[in-house]
Amino acid sequence: MSAFPNPSAVQTKSVPTWRQQDAKPFVQIEQITKQFGQFTAVNSVSLDIYRNELFCLLGGSGSGKSTLLRMLAGFEEPTSGRILIDGVDMTGIPPWERPVNMMFQSYALFPHLSVEANVAFGLKREGIKSPEVNRRVSEILDMVQLGHLAKRKPHMLSGGQRQRVALARALVKRPKLLLLDEPLGALDKKLREETQFELMRLQDELGITFVVVTHDQEEAMTLATRIGVMNNGEIVQTAEPHEVYEYPKSRFVAEFIGNVNLFDGVVVEDERDSVSIQSPDLDALLQVDHGISCAPNQEVSVAIRPEKIYISREPVDIEVNGAMGIISDVAYMGSQSVFKVRLASGKELRITQPNVSREMGSRLTWEDNVYLSWDPDSCVVLMS
Structure with missing residues (x-):
């Protein structure tokens, strides 16, 4: 009988743990700071991760994500703050005594050992008897189809x-928490995409909490139950993937996650259910169908994702949420086409359109005059 937890007993998919009001965090990061001399790599980060999550720490180089992961593993000691895993304070507890295992980007396999010997290595070092080692190695290799x-x-x-x-070797010791540092970074694009789903399947089957560090936005969006976006040593937004993409909390998040068109402007009308913004980049008024709390004439930014902009040669009303421009560039990408459209102001917008037809004759192309429009609920107002 498998000793791995039953995921159905850990979390129901209909109500994720992090949405349950009475749920207790499995990992509690409390005001963690890490300094290297005068440099602050992680700055007063607080974060709760729940049991059976596949949580992604997402950020660019130098954002602090790997340093935070190393502190979870015990390879780095926080300058201040503390980390609790399953209710136990990890302060002063060395890596080998934590209920944690870590998988590195390099995989660090022993070249002279077989697959089964690589996976069994950690168990043998712990003095586990051979019959149990063999059983557990065979079980986990079957799970990863090796x-x-x-x-x-x-x-x-x-x-x-x-x-x-490498994943089997990390899982065979049955950690409560598995840390993965850029685990798919060495794979080519197609294999990386296939392996993402394999990783999700394993995590769901085993019921182990995963924390994955990655700089790849698409990878985080695919894998994660929730994403913590990091910048300059701080977590700037924590949310489920669709929320991070559709409702970024800052200009940085909007620009870092996927592609986005940004208009800087001034609030000219703030009603209860909508807000109107004037931007020097547009002749039209930007109208958003939700109000914001702001001062009169406050400067804001409006974010619109490329796939939410309609593009056509046919004239449309562009007095509100619209523009006219010329296609300056086109990229055919198979499932979709990407258009860059230059407005009269000189601003260039990015628009994506699915290729639902094989026919090329009627498609938009370079130097076409086009009309752009978007819905009020496609805009997000950013205060910073």
């Missing part, structure tokens, strides 16, 4: 297979 390759050496495996060996 049982038939147990006798092979790492150099005889593909990149995706080596990644799964």
